Each structure stands twice: as structure tokens, then as C-alpha cells.
Amino acid sequence: MKKTSDSLADLGRFSEPALLILISLADGPKHGYAMTQDIAMVSGQKLGPGTLYGAIARLEARKWIEPLPAEDRRRPYKLTGAGQRVLRHRLEGLRAVTRVGASRLSEG
Amino acid sequence: MRPETLIRLYPRAWRERYGAELLALLEATPMTSGVRADLLRGAAREWVEQVVRPGDTACPYPLLLVRQVVRLAGLTALSWCLVLAAWPLAEWLHVNGFVMPGNARGLLLGMLVSARGSLALFVGMQRGHSVWAVGRGEFVIWVGVAFVGAVAHILDPLELRQLPWNHGMNSALEQSDLVLYVFNWLAMTVLGSRGAARDAQLAEAWRSRKRAMKVPSSPLGLRD
Numbered sequence: 001m002k003k004t005s006d007s008l009a010d011l012g013r014f015s016e017p018a019l020l021i022l023i024s025l026a027d028g029p030k031h032g033y034a035m036t037q038d039i040a041m042v043s044g045q046k047l048g049p050g051t052l053y054g055a056i057a058r059l060e061a062r063k064w065i066e067p068l069p070a071e072d073r074r075r076p077y078k079l080t081g082a083g084q085r086v087l088r089h090r091l092e093g094l095r096a097v098t099r100v101g102a103s104r105l106s107e108g
Numbered sequence: 109m110r111p112e113t114l115i116r117l118y119p120r121a122w123r124e125r126y127g128a129e130l131l132a133l134l135e136a137t138p139m140t141s142g143v144r145a146d147l148l149r150g151a152a153r154e155w156v157e158q159v160v161r162p163g164d165t166a167c168p169y170p171l172l173l174v175r176q177v178v179r180l181a182g183l184t185a186l187s188w189c190l191v192l193a194a195w196p197l198a199e200w201l202h203v204n205g206f207v208m209p210g211n212a213r214g215l216l217l218g219m220l221v222s223a224r225g226s227l228a229l230f231v232g233m234q235r236g237h238s239v240w241a242v243g244r245g246e247f248v249i250w251v252g253v254a255f256v257g258a259v260a261h262i263l264d265p266l267e268l269r270q271l272p273w274n275h276g277m278n279s280a281l282e283q284s285d286l287v288l289y290v291f292n293w294l295a296m297t298v299l300g301s302r303g304a305a306r307d308a309q310l311a312e313a314w315r316s317r318k319r320a321m322k323v324p325s326s327p328l329g330l331r332d
Contacts, residue, residue: 031129031132031133032129032130032132032133033132033133033136033137036133036137048142048143048145048146048147048150049130049133049134049137049143049146049147049150050146050147050148050149050150050151050153051146051149051150052133053126053129053130053133053150054150054153054154056126057122057125057126057154070128070129072132073128073129073131073132074129074132074133075129
């Protein structure tokens with residue numbers, strides 16, 4: 001049986017864009033353009049359209065996000081329960097790393 | 109290059125699913141050279157993804173056929189590589205007295221390095237491979253194997269068996285050629301049919317996924 005990945009790191013070069021998308025969808029459904037605007041505002045990063053939809057396709061394949069009915073040609077996506085768990089797990093990991101980094105900086 | 113043209117570079121199944129949304133996003137995005145490069149990279153990644161991890165994306169049936177052909181070529185090539193590599197070693201071990209009749213250790217050594225032992229090992233590897241590497245990087249592995257095998261096939265007509273360190277093995281190898289061919293083709297048939305069955309499953313999954321897709325008609329068109 002094919003192993004189903006449950007880690008963002010398994011998305012390879014899409015892991016960072018995927019994390020930003022999950023964060024963007026954490027406060028409600030958004031379509032592609034709204035995601036790029038939100039991600040630019042939150043992180044200062046401008047995701048290219050190809051990168052954005054490459055990450056969306058992979059997140060949808062893993063059922064971490066799901067499409068909602070299209071509005072005109074724009075299709076909003078929302079975070080699933082599995083997506084919330086993955087995001088929470090990843091953010092906890094980042095928080096631990098940040099804490100260690102900050103404490104080492106203050107020691108030095 | 110216009111946005112529609114760039115989106116046409118994506119695989120058809122991907123374009124049918126995401127093309128209209130991507131075009132809507134591009135209409136609201138300034139088309140800089142960076143955006144164009146990002147789309148080109150994205151299209152290349154999706155094509156590679158279809159070949160390397162067909163289980164994760166919609167994989168066109170022609171690509172499954174290519175995978176099947178490469179797998180069969182790889183099977184043949186790898187078995188020949190093992191035969192060519194193992195036989196001189198078996199001869200050397202025999203000549204130097206490591207393989208003694210009636211000696212269980214020697215027999216085991218002989219089995220491990222003999223051509224037929226190598227083929228048995230190869231079959232074992234295949235069975236293991238089907239468990240741990242289903243769908244992940246399989247195509248890349250077989251392309252590599254086919255390349256190595258192609259080199260072996262090129263070397264073989266150059267009388268590789270006539271090289272000084274292979275002296276004395278010719279008659280024995282010729283006698284066993286028929287057995288090796290039969291064994292090789294048997295292994296190919298069994299393992300190839302396993303691969304074909306799996307590819308047929310993937311192809312059906314792809315068709316089902318296509319049928320399930322109810323995306324409004326796209327201004328990009330649906331043809332490659």
C-alpha cells in the first residue's frame with residue numbers, strides 16, 4: 001500500500017510555499033489571487049503563479065486543502081482538518097527551533 | 109509569451125483542473141520575466157512529477173506505456189549486467205579453489221556469484237523493490253538501469269568475454285546462454301506482467317479521475 005505522507009517536509013521544494021498557503025487559509029477560504037496578496041502581506045514573499053498552483057495541487061492531492069465551488073473562474077480553497085493538524089505540527093516545530101535560536105543568541 | 113501559451117505547456121490533465129484558475133490569477137498579475145520563468149519551471153515540474161510519481165497526479169496513459177517499456181528494457185539490461193559481472197568472478201573463485209565440490213560454503217559462494225544466482229538475486233531485488241519503491245522514483249531507477257545495461261550491450265559485441273581475465277569462460281558461458289535467455293525472459297514475463305497490471309490500475313485510476321473532474325469548460329481548450 002502506498003505510504004501517505006503527513007509531513008510538509010515531504011513536499012520538497014514546495015514545502016515552504018505550502019506552509020505559507022496553509023497559514024493563509026487558516027483564517028478562512030481564499031482563491032489564488034487572495035492567497036498571493038495575503039502571503040505577500042504576512043511574509044513579504046511574492047509567490048509566483050506557477051509555484052502557488054504547484055503547491056496547491058500537492059496540498060489538494062494530500063487532502064490538506066479542498067476546493068470550494070468556483071466563483072466565476074476563481075476557485076476558493078479551504079483548510080481541511082488534516083491540513084490544520086499538519087499546520088499546527090509544523091508551527092510547533094518552528095516554534096521550538098525559534099526558541100532555541102533566540103536563547104543561543106541571547107547567551108552569545 | 110502570452111499567459112495562455114504558457115499554461116498550454118502544462119500537462120493536459122493538470123491544465124484541465126487548474127488552468128482556468130491559473131489564467132484568472134495571471135490576468136490580475138503583471139507578466140514580468142520572473143512570472144514567465146516561474147510558469148515555465150512549474151510546467152516542467154508537473155511533467156516530471158507525472159512521470160516520477162504518477163500516483164500523486166493524473167498520469168496520461170501514453171506515459172504509463174513508456175514506463176512499461178523502460179521497465180522491461182531495464183529488466184533485460186540489469187540481468188545482462190549481472191551475468192557479465194558475475195561470471196568472471198565465479199571463474200576466478202573456482203580457479204583459485206574457493207568453490208570446492210561438496211563444500212557447502214563453497215557451493216553457497218558459487219551460487220551467490222554465479223549467473224543464475226545473480227538472476228535469482230535480481231528477482232529478489234525486484235520483489236523487494238515492488239514493496240518499498242512503488243511509484244516513488246521507479247522510472248528514474250529504471251532509466252538508470254537501462255543506461256547501464258545499454259553500456260553493457262555495447263561492450264558485449266566488443267568481445268568482452270575475450271579479455272585476458274575472462275580466459276576460459278567462453279565455452280561454459282555459451283553452453284549456459286540458452287538457460288540464461290530462458291530464465292531472463294521468464295523473469296521478464298512474470299515481473300513485466302506484474303508491472304503491467306499495476307500500470308493498468310494506474311491507467312484506470314487516471315480515467316476515473318478524468319471522468320470525475322467536472323470543471324467548467326476552459327478558455328484554454330482541452331487539447332495538447
